[in-house]
Each structure stands twice: as C-alpha cells, then as structure tokens.
Amino acid sequence: MTTSVLILTSDFGEGHQQVAEAIHQVLEADHPDLVCRVVNVMECLHPRLHLIGRTVFLQAVKKLPSLYGFLYRKTYGPTLSSHFLSELTNFGLKRLEHLLQEEQPCLVVSTFPFASAAMSHLRKQLVTQVPLVTLITDHTFHQAWIHPETDLYLVGSERVLEGLVQCGIPASAIQVTGIPLRPAFEKNYSKHHLRMLHGLSPTTPTVLILGGGFGLFGEEIFDPALLESLPAPVQLVIICGHNEKAKAHVERAFAHRRDHVKVLGFVDNMHEWMAMADLVLTKPGGVTTAEAMALQLPMLLYKPIPGQEEDNLRYLVESGVALAATSKAMLWEKLHTLLSNDAELARMKTCAKREGRKHSARDATALLEPYFARMPLYQ
Numbered sequence: 001m002t003t004s005v006l007i008l009t010s011d012f013g014e015g016h017q018q019v020a021e022a023i024h025q026v027l028e029a030d031h032p033d034l035v036c037r038v039v040n041v042m043e044c045l046h047p048r049l050h051l052i053g054r055t056v057f058l059q060a061v062k063k064l065p066s067l068y069g070f071l072y073r074k075t076y077g078p079t080l081s082s083h084f085l086s087e088l089t090n091f092g093l094k095r096l097e098h099l100l101q102e103e104q105p106c107l108v109v110s111t112f113p114f115a116s117a118a119m120s121h122l123r124k125q126l127v128t129q130v131p132l133v134t135l136i137t138d139h140t141f142h143q144a145w146i147h148p149e150t151d152l153y154l155v156g157s158e159r160v161l162e163g164l165v166q167c168g169i170p171a172s173a174i175q176v177t178g179i180p181l182r183p184a185f186e187k188n189y190s191k192h193h194l195r196m197l198h199g200l201s202p203t204t205p206t207v208l209i210l211g212g213g214f215g216l217f218g219e220e221i222f223d224p225a226l227l228e229s230l231p232a233p234v235q236l237v238i239i240c241g242h243n244e245k246a247k248a249h250v251e252r253a254f255a256h257r258r259d260h261v262k263v264l265g266f267v268d269n270m271h272e273w274m275a276m277a278d279l280v281l282t283k284p285g286g287v288t289t290a291e292a293m294a295l296q297l298p299m300l301l302y303k304p305i306p307g308q309e310e311d312n313l314r315y316l317v318e319s320g321v322a323l324a325a326t327s328k329a330m331l332w333e334k335l336h337t338l339l340s341n342d343a344e345l346a347r348m349k350t351c352a353k354r355e356g357r358k359h360s361a362r363d364a365t366a367l368l369e370p371y372f373a374r375m376p377l378y379q
Contacts, residue, residue, distance in 0.1 A: 004035035005368070006105040008115035010042045014241075015137045015287040019111040022180040022361040023135070023368075029183070030365065034372065037103060041115040044099060045092030066306060093121055100128050107371040110134045113144035120147035131371050135364065136160060137179055138286035140311035141167070154180075154364050156290060157355075159315060177364040178357025179290040182271070186358050189275035189295075200235055200262070200276065205339055208277035208297075209238045210288060211246065227257065229332065231339045236261045237273055271295070278345065279338055281331070284312040284322075293321055293356030298348035300324075300338065302331050320351035 005027060009020035020038050027036045096118050100108075108130050110116040116134045123129065131151045139156050141163045153169065155161055156179040165171050195202045227236070236254075238261065240247040247265050254261040267273065274280065274295045281300045282288055289312060292299050299322035304310045316322040323338070325331035338345060357363070 004037065004103055004105045005107050005109060005372075006100070006103050007036065007038045007109045008041040008044075008112060008119070009038060009110075010112040010115065011040055012042060012112070015285055016112045018182070018287045019135055019137050019180050020109075022182045023109060023111075023365060025183055026180075026361045026365045027368075030362070031372070039099065041096070041110075041112060041118065044095050045114075045118060047095075093118060097122060097127050100130060105130055106373075107368060108132050109368065111137055113142070116145060116147050116150060120149040123149035133368060133371075135180060138308045138312055139179075139289070139315040140308055142308065143167075152367065154367065156286065156357075156360075157315070175367055177367065178294075178360030179286055180361035180364045181287070181291055181294055181358075183361065184269075184271040185291055185294045186362070187271075189272065191276050194272050194276040198262075198272070198276065200237070201233075204233050204235045205231070205279075206235050206237065206277045207335070207339070208273055208280040208282075209236060210280060210282040211239065211241050211243065227254075227260070230336055233260065234339060237264070237277065238262070239264045239267055239270075239273065242266050279335075281335065284309045284316060284324075286312055289316055289322070290356070290360070293352045294358045294360070296349045296352045296356060298322070298338070298345050298352065300331070300334055319355050321348055321355055323348075 007020045007023055009016045011017055024036055024038050027034055100122070108119055110119060110132065116132065119128075119130075119132045123132065132147075132149060133152045133154065134145060134147075134150050135154045136145050136156065139160065141155070141160050145153075146164070146167055146169065151173065153164060153174045154177045155164065155174060156176070158176055161171070161174045161176055164174050192202045195206070200206060227234070238250050238254075240250060240263065242265070244265065247263060251263045254263065264273075270291065274292060274297050277297060279298050279300060280292050281302065282292070284299075284301045284304045286308070289299060289301075299316065301313050301316065301322050301324045304313045313322075313324055317324050323334050325334050
C-alpha cells in the first residue's frame with residue numbers, strides 16, 4: 001500500500017494554508033515516494049456552508065474585532081464555551097470519515113484547530129486510529145488547539161510549549177520546531193541583487209508594509225504627507241494582499257511618488273520582498289512574523305486583531321524582535337526613530353537571528369517520519 005499523509009487546513013486565514021503548504025513542499029521534496037494531499041477541512045465538513053461561513057468570519061474579524069477578541073478570550077481555557085466550539089465540529093464528520101477511508105493515510109497533520117477537533121472526535125468514536133499531529137500556527141496557544149486524541153503538538157517557541165504543559169499536555173507530546181515556513185525562507189539572499197531586480201534603489205533604506213493576506217491592515221495610515229516627514233530618502237513597498245480596494249486607494253494616494261513607493265497586491269514571492277527590506281511594518285500574524293524572523297527582519301507592529309495577534313505582539317516585543325505602536329501618530333513616530341537609529345535596527349536583527357527558525361518546516365517534517373512506516377488502522 002502506498003504511504004500517504006493527509007494535511008488538513010482551512011482558508012479561514014492565510015496562515016493555516018501557508019503552514020500546510022510549507023509541510024507539503026518539504027515532504028514532496030524529501031520524500032518523493034510519499035503521497036501527500038492538502039485538504040480544506042471546512043470545505044470538506046460543510047461544503048454548502050463553507051463560503052458563507054468564511055465570508056462571515058472574515059467580515060467579523062474586519063468589522064467587529066472587539067467581538068472576535070471577546071469570543072477568543074471567552075473560549076481561552078477549558079470552559080463550557082470552548083467545549084461548545086469543539087462540539088460544533090461533530091457536524092459533517094461522516095464526510096471526513098469517508099475522506100480517511102478513501103485516502104488511507106498513515107498520518108493526519110492539522111494546521112487548523114477545528115481540523116484537530118474533528119479528528120479527535122473520530123478517534124474517540126474509534127472510527128480511526130490514524131495518528132494526529134497538530135501544528136500551532138501562532139506564537140501562542142488556545143484551548144481550540146488542544147484535543148485529547150492528539151499524538152504530537154509542534155509549536156513555534158518554548159513559550160507555547162510551557163503554556164501547553166500548564167494546560168496538562170505532557171511535555172513528551174510537544175516539540176518546538178518554530179512555525180513551519182516554506183523552503184524559500186531557508187535561503188540567504190543578496191539585498192543588493194534583489195533590489196536591482198525589482199527596480200528599487202540598492203542603497204536607499206526600504207520599508208516593507210504588509211496588510212495581511214486579506215488586506216485587513218486598514219487604509220488610514222497611508223498619508224502621503226507623512227512620507228515627507230521620514231528621514232530622506234526612504235522607499236516604501238506596500239503589499240495590500242487580496243484587498244483590491246485598498247490597493248487602488250494607496251495607488252491614488254501615492255500617485256505623485258511612484259519613484260519612492262511601490263504598491264502591490266497579492267504576491268507569491270514574499271521571501272524576496274522581505275529579504276530586500278530593512279524594516280517591515282505589519283500586523284502580528286503568526287506566519288508573517290515567523291517569516292520576518294527567519295530573514296532577520298526587524299518589525300514594527302500595528303493594529304493587532306484582538307485575540308491571538310495581541311498574544312503574538314506581546315511575545316515579539318518581549319523577544320526584542322519588534323516594536324509596537326498603538327496609534328497612527330505613534331506608528332509614524334517609531335518609524336521615524338527606527339529609520340534614524342541603525343544601532344536599534346541592528347539590535348533587533350540580532351534578536352530575530354536568535355528567535356528565528358529558518359529550517360522550521362524541515363525540522364517539523366523530520367518529526368513526522370516515524371509515522372510513515374505505520375499502517376493506518378480502521379475498523
């Protein structure tokens with residue numbers, strides 16, 4: 001029987017998909033005889049409601065972040081609320097059971113909390129005994145990730161490990177690998193070469209501004225007048241993700257400064273844009289900030305989504321790899337300070353080198369290898 005690995009993820013956020021793709025790419029490269037498939041678990045469990053649910057979720061995060069943060073905190077521990085969320089995954093389990101029977105995997109890897117919950121339910125019901133490995137995609141943890149039928153947790157830092165142990169997870173069931181990143185982030189790049197390749201000045205300080213994969217950054221910070229207040233000269237690369245409205249707005253705002261500002265939509269070569277930057281201004285998403293640390297890129301963090309991004313922000317600031325701003329005025333003030341202080345940027349780069357894990361995906365897949373020789377067990 002062909003050995004296969006099933007990776008369950010979700011498009012309820014870019015990070016889950018990016019981690020799944022990172023594991024998929026490394027497994028395909030290092031184990032060519034292994035069949036590896038990535039499946040959107042929410043689409044599998046609820047094919048009719050998936051698109052509606054995804055839209056509602058993204059709009060809630062964008063327009064009602066305080067409510068999202070309240071629900072996140074309300075379900076943080078093993079409460080009735082968190083149990084209710086876990087039980088929601090019971091709906092549609094037959095579809096996941098059929099998928100397991102079809103794929104016959106030797107291992108299921110989850111990069112999404114509800115995928116871990118669904119697999120845990122099936123294992124408790126003795127529908128399957130396929131091992132479950134959960135990859136936590138933030139620099140923090142939440143009760144939604146924790147399920148009794150999980151064989152192994154792969155986490156981004158010692159801080160997350162300690163938090164899981166406090167929740168009762170045996171330390172032997174947790175390994176610190178870093179948040180798995182695509183192989184492109186393992187390499188070293190020439191900043192000068194990349195800037196020349198992409199039409200940027202090779203010597204001008206460069207700030208990369210990211211709004212998250214769904215463009216949830218907000219448009220209000222892009223005030224052309226504020227660009228004039230920065231240490232001259234400075235060039236900006238603004239990546240708006242999938243938000244075409246934000247991209248059009250920013251392009252109009254900086255139409256007269258095209259020589260110093262490059263505006264892009266969604267890109268698939270983020271490693272290059274990070275490698276050519278001196279500083280990134282971004283939201284504290286788990287994967288984006290892990291990518292920045294892998295490339296030793298100092299961060300200025302702004303507008304965290306209440307919940308896991310607030311937790312990420314605290315970890316990153318305490319680790320010395322980032323500064324945080326709580327207002328537009330503070331954002332531009334700290335940006336000005338950093339661009340005028342080479343010593344501070346150098347300190348942050350040193351901290352990023354200490355905290356970053358360039359080979360996180362390869363380290364994670366190495367821990368999966370013992371499962372490949374096992375035969376899947378079904379009733």
